[in-house]
Amino acid sequence: MSDIILVRPDETMLDEIAAYREAMLAAEDSFDGCGGLEDYESPAAWLQHVRDMENPETCPPHLVTATIYAAVCKTDYGMVGMIDLRHRLNDFLAEYGGHIGYSVRPDERRKGYAKQMLALALDEAKKRGINRVLVTCDEKNAASARTILANGGVFERNAWLEDEKQTVRRYWINV
Numbered sequence: 001m002s003d004i005i006l007v008r009p010d011e012t013m014l015d016e017i018a019a020y021r022e023a024m025l026a027a028e029d030s031f032d033g034c035g036g037l038e039d040y041e042s043p044a045a046w047l048q049h050v051r052d053m054e055n056p057e058t059c060p061p062h063l064v065t066a067t068i069y070a071a072v073c074k075t076d077y078g079m080v081g082m083i084d085l086r087h088r089l090n091d092f093l094a095e096y097g098g099h100i101g102y103s104v105r106p107d108e109r110r111k112g113y114a115k116q117m118l119a120l121a122l123d124e125a126k127k128r129g130i131n132r133v134l135v136t137c138d139e140k141n142a143a144s145a146r147t148i149l150a151n152g153g154v155f156e157r158n159a160w161l162e163d164e165k166q167t168v169r170r171y172w173i174n175v
C-alpha cells in the first residue's frame, strides 16, 4: 500500500513547485525527473513547459515526449518528489538516461518515497505499453541503485558517459 499518489502538476501546486525548486537548489541537488525545473524561476512557465513536453506537436524537437508527475502524500497532498516517464528512448536515453528519472525533496528522503514513486511510474509505463523499462543511475548513487533493485531492476552493464566523466549503471525492469 502506497503513502503517495502520482499526479500531473497543476495551477493549485504553484507554491509547492516553487518550494521544491528552492529546496533542491539549496541542497545543490540534481533535478532528476523534474522536467527542467531548475531552469524555470516561474512555476507557471514550468507548468506550460511540462504540458508542452507531453504533446508531440509542442515537445521541443531535441527532446522526447514525456509525462512529469508530482508525487504527493495521500494524507496532506504535500509534494514529496517528482518523477518523469519518457514515452520513448532517443539515442542518449537508450544508452545513459533510460525511461524514468526521479528525485525526492531533500527533507523527505529515506522514508521509502523513491521506491514507491518508481513502482507507481512503472504502472504508468505498463499502461503506455512500455513493458521493458530501462532505468539508469550514476554508479556512485547507492540510494538510486537500491531504489531500482527494490523494484525488480536487473543489472545489465555499465556505460561510460564521457561528458560527465561518470559511469552509469543500466538496469532493466520487466513490467
Ligand SMILES: CC(C)(COP(=O)(O)OP(=O)(O)OC[C@H]1O[C@@H](n2cnc3c(N)ncnc32)[C@H](O)[C@@H]1OP(=O)(O)O)[C@@H](O)C(=O)NCCC(=O)NCCS
Pocket: 029, 030, 031, 032, 101, 102, 103, 104, 105, 108, 109, 110, 111, 112, 113, 114, 115, 116, 136, 137, 138, 141, 142, 143, 144, 146, 147, 150
Ligand atoms: C535517490 C533518491 C531519489 C532516493 O530517495 P529516497 O526517498 O530517499 O529513497 P527511499 O527512501 O525510497 O530509499 C530507497 C533505497 O535507498 C536507500 N537509501 C536512501 N538514501 C540512501 C543514502 N543516502 N545512502 C545509501 N542508501 C540510501 C534506502 O535504504 C533504500 O534501500 P533499501 O530498501 O535497500 O533499504 C534521493 O536521494 C534523491 O532525490 N537524490 C537526488 C536525485 C537523484 O539522485 N535521483 C536519482 C537519479 S538516477
